Amino acid sequence: MKLLDGILVLDFSQYLAGPSCAMRLADMGARVIKVERPGSGDSGRKMTLENLTIGKDSMNFLAINRGKESFCANMKDPEDLKILKALIKKADVMIENFRPGVMKKNGLDYESVSQWNPGIVYATVTGYGKEGPWKTKPGQDLLIQSMSGLAWMNGNGGEPPAPFGLSVVDSYAGVHMVEGILSVLVRRAKTKRGGLVEVTLMESALDMQFEGISTYLSNGHHLPVRASYNNAHPLLGAPYGIYETEDGYIALAMGSLEQLGRLLEIDRLSEYDQDKDAFVKRDEIKLIIADKLKTGTTAHWIEILESEGYWCSDVYSWERMLESEGFKALNFLQTFDFPNNESMTTTTCPISVNGVKMGSSLRGPLLGEHTEKIIEEMKLREEAAD
Numbered sequence: 001m002k003l004l005d006g007i008l009v010l011d012f013s014q015y016l017a018g019p020s021c022a023m024r025l026a027d028m029g030a031r032v033i034k035v036e037r038p039g040s041g042d043s044g045r046k047m048t049l050e051n052l053t054i055g056k057d058s059m060n061f062l063a064i065n066r067g068k069e070s071f072c073a074n075m076k077d078p079e080d081l082k083i084l085k086a087l088i089k090k091a092d093v094m095i096e097n098f099r100p101g102v103m104k105k106n107g108l109d110y111e112s113v114s115q116w117n118p119g120i121v122y123a124t125v126t127g128y129g130k131e132g133p134w135k136t137k138p139g140q141d142l143l144i145q146s147m148s149g150l151a152w153m154n155g156n157g158g159e160p161p162a163p164f165g166l167s168v169v170d171s172y173a174g175v176h177m178v179e180g181i182l183s184v185l186v187r188r189a190k191t192k193r194g195g196l197v198e199v200t201l202m203e204s205a206l207d208m209q210f211e212g213i214s215t216y217l218s219n220g221h222h223l224p225v226r227a228s229y230n231n232a233h234p235l236l237g238a239p240y241g242i243y244e245t246e247d248g249y250i251a252l253a254m255g256s257l258e259q260l261g262r263l264l265e266i267d268r269l270s271e272y273d274q275d276k277d278a279f280v281k282r283d284e285i286k287l288i289i290a291d292k293l294k295t296g297t298t299a300h301w302i303e304i305l306e307s308e309g310y311w312c313s314d315v316y317s318w319e320r321m322l323e324s325e326g327f328k329a330l331n332f333l334q335t336f337d338f339p340n341n342e343s344m345t346t347t348t349c350p351i352s353v354n355g356v357k358m359g360s361s362l363r364g365p366l367l368g369e370h371t372e373k374i375i376e377e378m379k380l381r382e383e384a385a386d
């Protein structure tokens with residue numbers, strides 16, 4: 001099912017935030033042409049260890065860029081620029097994530113492009129926006145996690161701030177780009193007008209923390225500081241967190257202390273008040289629970305807790321998760337074959353519509369693989385000459 005059939009997306013973006021947005025549009029059925037610098041392409045192609053490549057490209061690049069064709073053109077070369085303009089005139093969506101000012105310098109910013117293609121939906125992601133004192137700083141995931149409070153809040157008491165080990169902000173910004181683009185496409189269907197979608201990594205990181213920051217701002221700044229939130233949630237009380245067991249770990253979400261105490265046979269838990277102590281005596285309560293959970297296996301505790309539907313789970317590594325029956329039932333993997341006879345298995349699209357899983361069967365492209373085909377098919381040389 002190709003819900004975005006007929007929509008042509010030009011993906012000028014690099015690394016993760018922009019490319020992940022374009023990937024999702026491809027999953028939903030759009031035709032996505034990735035425009036890349038001749039010679040080197042998206043810098044993400046090279047971002048890996050030597051043994052994590054297929055051909056010349058990093059596996060992470062190929063995972064993020066599935067569903068796309070690759071078109072090489074140099075924005076700084078006047079002849080290539082004419083071809084690009086011919087291509088842009090046919091496009092519905094254009095995506096870029098360079099530093100502020102780069103596309104303007106190349107004559108391909110929204111103000112320029114919308115003059116020859118007023119219906120275009122132009123989406124741009126920057127680190128901190130086009131204005132303000134941070135506008136020239138590099139917009140990179142770790143730096144944004146660090147400046148947005150995310151790394152600070154995620155750290156453990158007494159230890160340095162701890163960022164998430166994955167590029168969560170980039171991915172989340174990509175989702176916001178998709179939301180913005182689809183919203184303008186819906187409006188365009190009625191008005192024929194395109195629009196400019198702007199997302200910043202910083203606001204995406206702040207949006208991830210909106211419950212906590214909003215509460216903090218509104219209650220006289222009495223919210224938690226990181227040091228008191230060891231392995232916990234700033235807005236939720238004990239037992240919330242991950243605990244060691246005899247043979248691994250167990251996660252306990254929010255739940256009644258009375259029920260937990262009864263099921264785990266910890267009498268002392270009944271002395272604590274759910275509405276108050278679970279928050280103000282969080283660390284003390286968690287230590288009591290931790291001592292008990294160390295005395296049994298994860299499976300043992302899960303069996304007991306789930307007998308009354310208490311919210312808990314095992315804590316899986318990728319290896320165990322991928323082997324689990326629950327994961328297999330999701331049917332969430334896809335294998336792509338490459339011209340050099342190597343293959344790559346990736347996760348696929350997390351969206352199903354009317355019971356049909358969305359996704360693209362097109363593997364990540366080799367650099368410039370589709371340039372000539374697209375130029376001929378769309379008669380770009382002829383149109384560039386007009």
Ligand SMILES: CC(C)(COP(=O)(O)OP(=O)(O)OC[C@H]1O[C@@H](n2cnc3c(N)ncnc32)[C@H](O)[C@@H]1OP(=O)(O)O)[C@@H](O)C(=O)NCCC(=O)NCCSC(=O)C(=O)O
Nearest residue numbers: 015016017036037074075097098099126127138139140141
């Ligand atoms: C990631 C960046 C810090 C990288 O900065 P830089 O290395 O300084 O590169 P820039 O993006 O500013 O610019 C890229 C340069 O390549 C040139 N360029 C790019 N494509 C082309 C083509 N096709 N033709 C000619 N020239 C090209 C472009 O004109 C710029 O050169 P000049 O014209 O000469 O300037 C920045 O792009 C950024 O802040 N982006 C916004 C937020 C974002 O999405 N970040 C990606 C996060 S990835 C991440 O965090 C992660 O993976 O981890």
